[in-house]
Amino acid sequence: MSFSFRQLIERKRDGEVLRAEEIRWIIAEYTAGRLPDYQMAALLMAVFKEGLDGPELEVWTDAMLYSGEVLDLSHINAPKVDKHSTGGVGDKVSIPLAPMVAACGAAVPMMSGRGLGHTGGTVDKLESIPGFRTKLTPDEFVSVVEKTGLVLAGQSGSLAPADGAIYSLRDATGSVPSIPLIASSIMSKKLAVGLGALVLDVKVGRGAFMKDLDRARLLAETIVGIGKAQGTPVVAVLTDMNQPLGRMVGNATEIAESIEVLHGGGPPDLVEVVYRLGEEMLMLAGISSERADARRRLEQAVSSGAAFEKLQQVTVAQGGDPAVLLDPSLLPQAENEHIVRATKGGYVVRVDAFEIGTAALRLGAGRERKEDDIDPSVGIAVEAKTGDEVTAGQALARIFWNDGSRLADALPLTESAFEISEQRGSPLVYGEVR
């Protein structure tokens, strides 16, 4: 079957609905390199403007999902459940969460992204563990899940290759913030891993890609709808990303903080999100039928040391040095520390996640361009959170730095991220969509 791509662009431009065979043709031909980027860019802008309706989006996602290899985990005799975050600042949730859930008996085949702009990436954080390999072949990916019950890998080009190609084009041509395109991108990659259920953490606020609750809720509903069409249960939880999650923003420092959580410690906001998402995962996996039971199992996995042991197992299975997990002071450390102090007393009313994330990026914790290297040791410790009462001169943040000119870029952003006044913060969890 063949179509005039120009006519399909014109129809979408005019708000018409494309038919299933037309969408499948576009995705297949574009992935095969037989449609030019300039026509695809025009179509994506038309989709940005006109959207995709429910049936269009189901087919679009399905075509991207089957544009490459789809893993088969059916031989693994455990419920498969994964978690995906839309991205934030200080969001190291996956690192303690996946071992905790795996320790409770679920299989967690997790494929994560790298940092993007001001947001961090699980893969970058894991790579601050010496030797930890996140680039796995599909066979290695399956074999690590078989062996340890979880895997923490980067995205593979052989899964949903259409998404990789389309994402790069969207990034260059201004069609990234489109809800159907975001939803299909996430779901095609996640479903290609062969999972049974998914918990989605939709971050909302200053440090998230979704700045407002209405759009975040729409994205959540859209993804839940795709899951339903694919027969994969999805629960989306909307959580706050106005301020960084937890205390640490960086890479090695976030690994250290993740280990704290697995030892029963860690900052309360991070712990709350980890347990909330873990409860949803265990319920979706059918391991718990109610929240309180799930909570008990997760607490037990931590207090028994089983969850920490899972992280050690997966680290070894992926080539990482388990010694740094036992002694996090062996992780890469920045040479210098600069303390940002409160210039007056009062309540902290804003710790701007976008500014803190951008400051960490400037320090070298993230990438300005895709090809940049990151510095795993640098980062920022947020010492006061929204709602905290502080006195003048008290530490608001510690900046871990190696390069003076980078510190000079990061410092004013860190300082201006904090606002001190007389009222308290915003809620951490906004709601959920099933």
Place this chain on the structure above:
Amino acid sequence: MSFSFRQLIERKRDGEVLRAEEIRWIIAEYTAGRLPDYQMAALLMAVFKEGLDGPELEVWTDAMLYSGEVLDLSHINAPKVDKHSTGGVGDKVSIPLAPMVAACGAAVPMMSGRGLGHTGGTVDKLESIPGFRTKLTPDEFVSVVEKTGLVLAGQSGSLAPADGAIYSLRDATGSVPSIPLIASSIMSKKLAVGLGALVLDVKVGRGAFMKDLDRARLLAETIVGIGKAQGTPVVAVLTDMNQPLGRMVGNATEIAESIEVLHGGGPPDLVEVVYRLGEEMLMLAGISSERADARRRLEQAVSSGAAFEKLQQVTVAQGGDPAVLLDPSLLPQAENEHIVRATKGGYVVRVDAFEIGTAALRLGAGRERKEDDIDPSVGIAVEAKTGDEVTAGQALARIFWNDGSRLADALPLTESAFEISEQRGSPLVYGEVR
């Protein structure tokens, strides 16, 4: 100065106004081949959706105009005035009009297009005159105007090259029918010729690119606005293109019909449009201060033979054989003729210009693809027009054909173009915009 093209795309996508230096940068960099087609395609789709406001459009047009050579006709001691049509079926107006206006003392530096889809092109028609060269260098173009007072050339790649590049991309990516993009395309090419004033014939109806009067009026107003900003007076006349203009649709046959007009004959609808546009041109050129005077001058140019002589002069100057003008039966002739007859008596209420134009295209009078050759001899004579009373069996059209399979394609379109009932046609001239 340098910008992030992605950010400019995003701003236009979100309905923001681009600044002058940003638009100039986009047009200059794209013309120089330093911006990728895929980003330009996304921007053009965003412009299609969000439009360009008055100041944006002025700069966009100006940047395209100065993207290449701009001719200088200031040494020619006569008012320079041109006519442009948005394109239709049977629209041979330029061929009698330019010599008539030149014979009245104006200089007419006319650069015309080729046929596009179901519409014919002045350049294709002129090329049915043996030897007639429409590809002129800028120097030849100026020299023909100097010598004869007019020139009838095809578009030169050295004038407004940005328009050529952007037009091809729009054609492939579904952003052709955008009023600001159409207006800037027309005006950048026209202004690059160095003219003093322009009469625009905006065709409206089934056989035109503007199907409805409101959009046609908006295009007319938009172009008049660009002319004002550039200090070039423009009058736009909106004329009917629901049925073909005149009797002949094709190439050589339209040259023959044009010669009839220069001899004082020709179909009344064609004659009316030619004189109406000629009046506007003479008034804009300052040769006549009122319509009646302009009309008398045009009639005098025809009855004296001066206008026909101008066509002979320009034909010789551009390498064409003047013998065919004196004896149009020497023009290329199709081998066969097929007559389409009325199946019942009544009034003709529709002669669909789109269907007749498409039928002529199928016969070989136009191009399915840019690289196709055209057959100058084939075409259709429309023997009954909207409002005519016909009897059963009377000829509605004559099809001049060479290839039987092409005739088989063209015949049903020609037949279905005619509708016979009990009421009369639509007005020929809808109005004007100054």
